[in-house]
Amino acid sequence: MSQLLDIDGLTLELHDGTRLLDGISLSVAPGETVGLVGESGSGKSLTARTVLGLVPERSRLGGRVRLDGREVIGAPARDILDLRRHAAAMIFQDPRAGINPMRTIGDHLTETLRRCEGKSAAEARARAIELLADVQLPRPEEHFDQYPHEFSGGMLQRVMIAGALTSSPKLLICDEPTTALDVTTQAEIVRVLVELRERRGMGMLFITHDLNLAASLCDRVVVMSRGRIEESGDARRVFTAPEADYTRRLIEATPSIAVRSLDGGVEPDASSRADASGRMDASALAGPMLEVRGLDKQYQLRGRPPVHAVVEAELEIPRGGSLGVVGESGSGKSTLARLIVGLEAADRGEVRVAGRERGAAPHGRAERLAHAKSVQMVFQDPYLSLDPRIPAGRAIQDVLRLHGGLDRAAAEARALELLEAVGLGERHLAARPKTLSGGQRQRVAIARALAIEPDLLVMDEATSALDVSVQAQVLDLVARLREERGLTVLFISHDLGVVRRVCERAVVMRRGEIVEQGPSDRLLREPEHPYTRLLVDSVPRPSWEVAA
């Protein structure tokens, strides 16, 4: 069988000699989906972009890339243009960044049809509406004249897919097309892609960092790391019997919602760990650490109906316990966190931490310090939550000196202790955030929160900006700190697998309301509320498990 895309020994070097891709070989046959998986910086996007001739300036390419029987490397611009128009198309991660906000959806779709294929306006319109129907948008005629801002992220990504299909490509390259979307939306997009692939017999090169997604969708996968291919082969074989060490580590690090793990053994989760420590029963007597009663928050928007971000929320976490808050974007889970931490004031309701009432805005130094002592927070993006100018050690010392009144030497010693507790060391004391990796930064943020020895630690999507292997390290760290220090954790996440790993109990939020709560394992195994069921069903599962 002739291959649609055939990459053989591809290398890419920057003008300064940095080798970003090294000996990449892969192929995609018509009608086949090949997954390109790996962590950030592994070169998977770069590989895919090379196929369409999107390479960095002044870089040197080596090897062969044949697309639809034609060589891409060294081809004249005219040929590459022709390949982009007829052979292959690409969809990107962020649909909103890839569409002109000032023009209608119809303009976006008909532009290519009219310019590249010379269709008349009426023909192009008819074809565009057909394509919008193909990607299962509900009202194609109406959407044609709408603007991007009227669309949700998921709808817009479908428009981008429709746009990629205008040229009837033989190969569709998808670069993390669902990463910026919610799970339920992701499930819809994936369904659309699979259906289109089957109907059109397209080949698909699907780039993702999400192993579960790759397993649910791909026939074959290629695992990349640091610009090299670690392993490639049949998806089921790679995921069930990985040969490369890297693949094995990646699979172990990936949180799964399946209660049975791949080798049939029981994956350790939060509840088994907590039971083993036995702390739960003893501390339950002392009253809950966090108690939230009837918490309510509305946002008034100018000229629009108010948004009810949190509706009568009721929560309780026992001392040393952990509670997960799961929901999609806009479910109000982050607002809930900000209300509990005190970054925003609630309209109604009360928050009690360790039995003490917690108001929003503290006045005066003593009140402010007491406020900080009861709740600390780890933010989503460690790239933004650390002051770029302040070295890691300084950041922790500042906090220690504010709260403990320690002198310089004592603060420095304690800061080092804390850094060591989160798996960093002396050499990180003087490191600025810029020189630290994402995982290291999040560790610094956790150490900084622990420096205050808070009653409650709120983690707001604290691992979602990290790679899976780094995420696994941070989750292990949280589990260890809980065991060692009896830390009480409120863990907010969109990822059911992660929540299951960290939390004994979880609540599911939707549009500001808590729709269901219970032990996290039970929520995943026997969801009661239809929305919880939808969430659980939307999480991608390996295709062979679904079939079985």
Added chain:
Amino acid sequence: MTTPTPTLAVKVLRAPRAHRTSLVFAIACGVVAVMTLAAVFAPFVAPYPPDAVDFTAVNAGPSAAHWLGTDGLGRDLLSRLVYGARTALLGPLLVVIGSTIIGMLLGLLAGWRGGWIDAVLGRVFDVLFAFPSLLLAIMAVALFGKGLVAPVIAMSIAYAPFVARLTRALVKAERTRPYVAAYRVQGFGGAWIAFRRVLPNVTPIVGAQSTLNFGYVLAELAGLSFLGLGVQPPTPDWGAMINEAQSGVAGGYFLPAIVPAVAVVLVVVAVNIIGEELSDRIGGGVPA
């Protein structure tokens, strides 16, 4: 849901191009450095005292004795240029420092506190913008007398709104960043965060922009002394030198006017190149 972060591929595509401006930047730095050194070490650099009169050479062209020639009173132009650099550079320096301090404090106040303070300060800046800075300086001279002090204070105030407006915008953006929320959660007070953390973080960008003001102020102060309202004779000053050379120009002696004028242009252009390059490097760079 994860926020889209630029992947390696995007970062590589976005990598900045090689600095083509670096040679021009180096020359500009050299010009400013030479001028500054000359001003500081004027007594050692200048061949004559600035007011030494040579009756044998009045309105003389360049010669071995007088490299740039002499003016209508037989004073050595090079010496006067070197001494004149002292007031020419000191005035703008003081104005830049003064306006930066005033502007940053007001901008921080407006941007950090927001609300009515922001609204009131905003209107005050608008009023100040409406006055040409030269006019303010002339008013100050009328009130407090001629010399360098009054115009410097007046121009410090006149230039402060430019700095304040930039600071305000930067502080407003910085205020919503998660690291500021993190400081709040940790129990740090608002004033501490504003002065000890946010202000230092915006200083490089504001500082680079303030450098650009240096050139404008230098030209305006030279204009002021050209009008006879700034530094008074016999103190050598570039603006005053051009003024004194006016009668000579009518008689065909261009050099005494051109020499200080070229010096003004050179410094203004050099300082602007430095300021723009600094703004580009500090403000335009992709954040970490």
